[in-house]
Amino acid sequence: MFDVAIIGCGPVGAFAANLLGKSGLSVLVVEQEARPYPLPRAVHLDHEMMRLFQSAGVIDRVAGDMRDTEGHLHVGADHGVIRYMGTVGRARPFSWSNDYFFYQPELEAHLRDALGVYPHVELRLGTAFAGLTQDGEGVTLHLSGVAGTDTVRARHVIACDGARSAVRKALDIALDDLDFEEPWLVVDAEVDGPVRFPDLSGVPAAANLQTLSVMVCDPARPTTVVPGRGNHRRWEFMLLPGEDDQAMMAPNVVATLVAPYLDGVPHRILRAATYRFHGLIARQWQRGRVFLAGDAAHQTPPFFGQGMCHGLRDVANLAWKLERVTRGTAPEALLATYQPERDPHVRAVISSAVEAGRYICLLDPAAAAARDSRMRAQAQAVPQGTAADLIPAIATGIVARGTAGAGERFIQPRVGDRLLDDVTGAGWRLFTRRPVETDADVITVPLDTLADDGAIAAWLDARGADAVLVRPDHYVFGTGEGADLIACRDALIADTHREVAA
Numbered sequence: 001m002f003d004v005a006i007i008g009c010g011p012v013g014a015f016a017a018n019l020l021g022k023s024g025l026s027v028l029v030v031e032q033e034a035r036p037y038p039l040p041r042a043v044h045l046d047h048e049m050m051r052l053f054q055s056a057g058v059i060d061r062v063a064g065d066m067r068d069t070e071g072h073l074h075v076g077a078d079h080g081v082i083r084y085m086g087t088v089g090r091a092r093p094f095s096w097s098n099d100y101f102f103y104q105p106e107l108e109a110h111l112r113d114a115l116g117v118y119p120h121v122e123l124r125l126g127t128a129f130a131g132l133t134q135d136g137e138g139v140t141l142h143l144s145g146v147a148g149t150d151t152v153r154a155r156h157v158i159a160c161d162g163a164r165s166a167v168r169k170a171l172d173i174a175l176d177d178l179d180f181e182e183p184w185l186v187v188d189a190e191v192d193g194p195v196r197f198p199d200l201s202g203v204p205a206a207a208n209l210q211t212l213s214v215m216v217c218d219p220a221r222p223t224t225v226v227p228g229r230g231n232h233r234r235w236e237f238m239l240l241p242g243e244d245d246q247a248m249m250a251p252n253v254v255a256t257l258v259a260p261y262l263d264g265v266p267h268r269i270l271r272a273a274t275y276r277f278h279g280l281i282a283r284q285w286q287r288g289r290v291f292l293a294g295d296a297a298h299q300t301p302p303f304f305g306q307g308m309c310h311g312l313r314d315v316a317n318l319a320w321k322l323e324r325v326t327r328g329t330a331p332e333a334l335l336a337t338y339q340p341e342r343d344p345h346v347r348a349v350i351s352s353a354v355e356a357g358r359y360i361c362l363l364d365p366a367a368a369a370a371r372d373s374r375m376r377a378q379a380q381a382v383p384q385g386t387a388a389d390l391i392p393a394i395a396t397g398i399v400a401r402g403t404a405g406a407g408e409r410f411i412q413p414r415v416g417d418r419l420l421d422d423v424t425g426a427g428w429r430l431f432t433r434r435p436v437e438t439d440a441d442v443i444t445v446p447l448d449t450l451a452d453d454g455a456i457a458a459w460l461d462a463r464g465a466d467a468v469l470v471r472p473d474h475y476v477f478g479t480g481e482g483a484d485l486i487a488c489r490d491a492l493i494a495d496t497h498r499e500v501a502a
């Protein structure tokens with residue numbers, strides 16, 4: 001019996017397998033395709049993902065292919081700026097740039113290759129999930145592949161099988177529809193030179209249009225222009241009412257659409273495909289021993305480039321819980337905190353993307369002009385945040401609610417020439433000003449032993465606390481006095497058992 005079976009080896013499944021493989025669990029990954037999907041969908045990820053790649057031991061493989069970027073710029077109907085979410089000069093709380101662009105097939109290849117270092121992780125390609133049953137001990141999976149059918153057993157299953165998830169359907173789990181659906185044409189190209197933006201106005205001096213994701217909210221044709229790694233570039237064009245998907249993918253139509261940005265710039269179109277951008281969230285993320293993660297659990301309009309990021313956060317949340325439950329150091333019921341922690345988090349960010357989608361996709365010129373005036377007034381009244389500010393704290397589950405900073409993502413300062421997590425490891429960590437006796441599964445880090453230039457002391461000062469307990473997924477459990485925090489954590493984990501039993 002495998003400890004965990006993962007259905008689907010897209011980015012979320014492959015990342016989950018790395019995290020679980022690193023923690024020593026036996027893992028089966030089942031992927032229906034013989035080869036990885038060759039075209040990029042996601043192009044952007046944020047700094048939390050770089051930190052998670054550190055945790056999974058894959059950062060050295062993936063970092064070289066990342067291109068750091070400087071945030072998002074939205075322009076209105078007159079092509080003047082209406083919203084600037086720039087990251088130039090902003091704090092880098094995890095010591096990584098705030099945002100990166102990447103090429104999804106390369107990332108997926110790195111994540112798959114990395115599995116080769118774990119003899120206890122098996123990747124079965126060309127093998128599809130065909131059904132399941134479960135009992136008190138585990139899950140029986142029915143699989144089908146070129147060699148025929150097979151059954152395997154696993155204690156727990158993570159369904160990372162994408163938007164059309166066969167596992168979600170087999171479990172008869174419905175999706176909440178956030179009432180947003182718009183068709184967009186996605187064009188990828190290799191471009192040998194800077195992209196042109198001849199008619200934009202009001203662009204802040206610090207903003208470099210070549211390294212920003214630029215959203216042109218022009219009711220004539222809402223368009224996103226996104227840098228990629230190397231010479232890869234992405235355009236997304238909204239389809240207008242009555243436009244036909246097939247006709248819009250025709251090379252001459254694509255050439256006309258990209259022409260204003262590429263006048264005189266040598267380029268090759270790699271692909272053009274239409275997608276429906278929508279906001280959908282599964283009503284249940286857990287059924288017994290089976291968990292939905294990634295696009296199987298939720299889909300977002302890609303306006304802040306967060307779809308895959310949500311999925312990586314999902315499995316980072318699940319992985320440490322699965323490890324403890326499998327090793328018998330936490331009750332099975334700890335896993336019931338997965339959806340309560342992740343669902344509100346994902347819902348908040350998808351709701352922000354849907355809200356942005358509603359103003360981006362306006363096609364009525366009068367409504368677009370009114371939006372532009374409103375957003376410019378708002379931008380003057382309230383300081384503009386970055387996309388990272390959209391990510392909320394965890395508010396329920398294994399967090400010491402009511403203590404300062406609980407549920408936030410903890411900082412990762414540099415410690416000498418290394419990064420904090422590389423020095424401490426990524427388990428439960430207690431950063432404390434005073435010595436504390438703890439049980440074995442918490443790494444105690446007295447602040448006076450850490451060459452972090454006082455970064456964590458300053459973080460604690462700002463929250464009026466002596467110690468902070470940080471979870472393995474880098475979210476703050478809570479702040480206060482060290483021994484109390486650990487006792488509170490143990491009580492909360494024990495309570496999950498009682499809550500589920502009730």
Ligand SMILES: Cc1cc2nc3c(=O)[nH]c(=O)nc-3n(C[C@H](O)[C@H](O)[C@H](O)COP(=O)(O)OP(=O)(O)OC[C@H]3O[C@@H](n4cnc5c(N)ncnc54)[C@H](O)[C@@H]3O)c2cc1C
Pocket residue numbers: 007008009010011012013030031032033037041042043044045127128129130160161162163165166167186275293294295296302304305306307308309310311
């Ligand atoms: C145009 C566009 C732009 C986007 N931009 C961004 C962005 O910038 N940033 C971002 O974070 N996200 C972005 N996304 C979203 C991102 O691409 C997805 O969230 C991400 O790919 C989901 O990963 P996943 O592993 O959950 O699912 P998938 O990538 O869909 O992988 C699912 C895997 O499961 C396999 N599978 C399916 N059924 C079975 C079965 N029955 N048995 C076995 N295997 C099976 C599939 O073959 C596939 O390999 C974008 C999406 C689109 C469409």
